[in-house]
Amino acid sequence: MSRTQWYWPVVVIWLAGIGAAGQFAKISVTFDQIGLLYPEAGASLGFALSILGTAGILLGVVSGVLASRIGIRRTLIGGLALSAVVSLVQAMGVSFDAFLVSRVIEGLAHLAIVVAAPTLIARVAPEEKRAFSLTLWGTFFGVAFALFAWVGRPLVASYGVQAMFLAHAIWMAGSVVAVSLLKLPEDAPSAPGGLSLRGLLRRHWEIYRSPFLNAAAVGWLFYTFCFVSLLTLIPPFIAPEWRTFTVGAMPFMSMVTSMTLGVWLLRYLSVLQVIVCGFLASAGAAAMLLILPGAPLVCLIFAGALGLIQGASFALVPVLNETAADRADANGVFAQAGNLGNTIGTPILLGVLAVSGYGGMIVVILAALLAGAFAHLGLARARARKSVIR
The missing domain is CATH 1.20.1250.20 (MFS general substrate transporter like domains)
Incomplete structure (x- = not known):
């Protein structure tokens, strides 16, 4: 990859990462509206947010091993695609139990993205720009929460929670296309x-x-x-x-x-x-x-x-x-x-x-x-x- 063109892949992967953080933000920022969508959930509503992190706690190391065997680029694209599908299903309106199942699957997609994305950034950024690039990556969570607060809540107020899920699905689908078009390095399976x-x-x-x-x-x-x-x-x-x-x-x-x-x-x-x-x-x-x-x-x-x-x-x-x-x-x-x-x-x-x-x-x-x-x-x-x- 040209040393003068490193910034475009870094920005595209960072934007995909904002979508990954949006998997948390879309529930956290509009939690009150999620409660209105699922009034039958009661005290179980909290699981809509916390259950996403379960995959990370249980399978964090496993995801790293699998990513290196499957290929880092494939892992990133797969995680983005799975996230897009899950958000689309959520936008269709499902029962609360099905919604919780979708959040578990979404947790797996999130894990694939946050493991593969910084690994790829470290590969594509030249050594003298690597620290800056990964520092930029480190802002993806805060940017996502700000974006969903400033844009997501007004969207929900005007069109409902499912419109926000649909917008997130579109963002993740666009990320799949953008990342697929990049000439990213792909490693052969290498985990021992x-x-x-x-x-x-x-x-x-x-x-x-x-x-x-x-x-x-x-x-x-x-x-x-x-x-x-x-x-x-x-x-x-x-x-x-x-x-x-x-x-x-x-x-x-x-x-x-x-x-x-x-x-x-x-x-x-x-x-x-x-x-x-x-x-x-x-x-x-x-x-x-x-x-x-x-x-x-x-x-x-x-x-x-x-x-x-x-x-x-x-x-x-x-x-x-x-x-x-x-x-x-x-x-x-x-x-x-x-x-x-x-x-x-x-x-x-x-x-x-x-x-x-x-x-x-x-x-x-x-x-x-x-x-x-x-x-x-x-x-x-x-x-x-x-x-x-x-």
């Missing part, structure tokens, strides 16, 4: 061993114990544990007149910092150093939130500091792993850690909030951020020891 249960369990163990394959995932677990949960639980502690603006601006602030300060720092610091700086700066902002509970400016500083972790974490995978198969495995456990952090963060902090109040919640977040920094430093020492042994 078979697909037996024993082989998959062995590969899980190899990935979990490797400080190269699991490094980005370990840090990402702490990041997702803190960011989504705080965004969910902090609003009542922000002054009412600033609440809507602050909560809406926090994901945007994270994206802006990632693409500006984060990219600038990568010119002078290593990817790992930027991530550790992000964790330490976020911990400092959390300490400020103890002194100034719910202060809007501090909340934005906190989100901005987390943005350093966001972009650089995706860039760490190709830095530590050279082959496409290893990168796919690393992105698989990365997706697994992210889904786990998103799933357990809010319930745990909600429990802490109920027992220890606001201060206890912030202390747990502060501890998690410091743990993320020290985990990265510990894994770096482990990698250094392995390099010496080699």
Whole structure:
């Protein structure tokens, strides 16, 4: 691929990734309207959102192994196509039970996309542009939520939830066409061993114990544990007149910092150093939130500091792993850690909030951020020891 034409494939894959994040956003942003569509769901309605992450928690590593065997390009196109079909079915209007089944299938499609897409970006972007490209990729979740909030909700208000599902299906179908037209590299199946249960369990163990394959995932677990949960639980502690603006601006602030300060720092610091700086700066902002509970400016500083972790974490995978198969495995456990952090963060902090109040919640977040920094430093020492042994 021409070194001057790398940006077009990166942008196309990023746009496809926004559609993948839309699998979460289309339910989260319009959750109240989903409840009106399925009034019989009752308390089970929450599964419409949370069940999507189940595939990531259970099959994250498996998806990386399968992607490297099937082919990364085929995996991406297959995930996009499956997502388009599922959204089209949802747009037709199905029972709530069938809708939940479709969300499980959609979770598999989401997993295929988020494993294959950053692996391909790392392949097509020249080395000097790889960190920037993967930092851009790291914004796909925040951009999707903003897009569905600004465009999706008005669409639902005018034409109903099923119109939004149809629009999402069209977006994913368009992504299939766009990605198929790109001249993306395709790897031959390269994962060692078979697909037996024993082989998959062995590969899980190899990935979990490797400080190269699991490094980005370990840090990402702490990041997702803190960011989504705080965004969910902090609003009542922000002054009412600033609440809507602050909560809406926090994901945007994270994206802006990632693409500006984060990219600038990568010119002078290593990817790992930027991530550790992000964790330490976020911990400092959390300490400020103890002194100034719910202060809007501090909340934005906190989100901005987390943005350093966001972009650089995706860039760490190709830095530590050279082959496409290893990168796919690393992105698989990365997706697994992210889904786990998103799933357990809010319930745990909600429990802490109920027992220890606001201060206890912030202390747990502060501890998690410091743990993320020290985990990265510990894994770096482990990698250094392995390099010496080699």
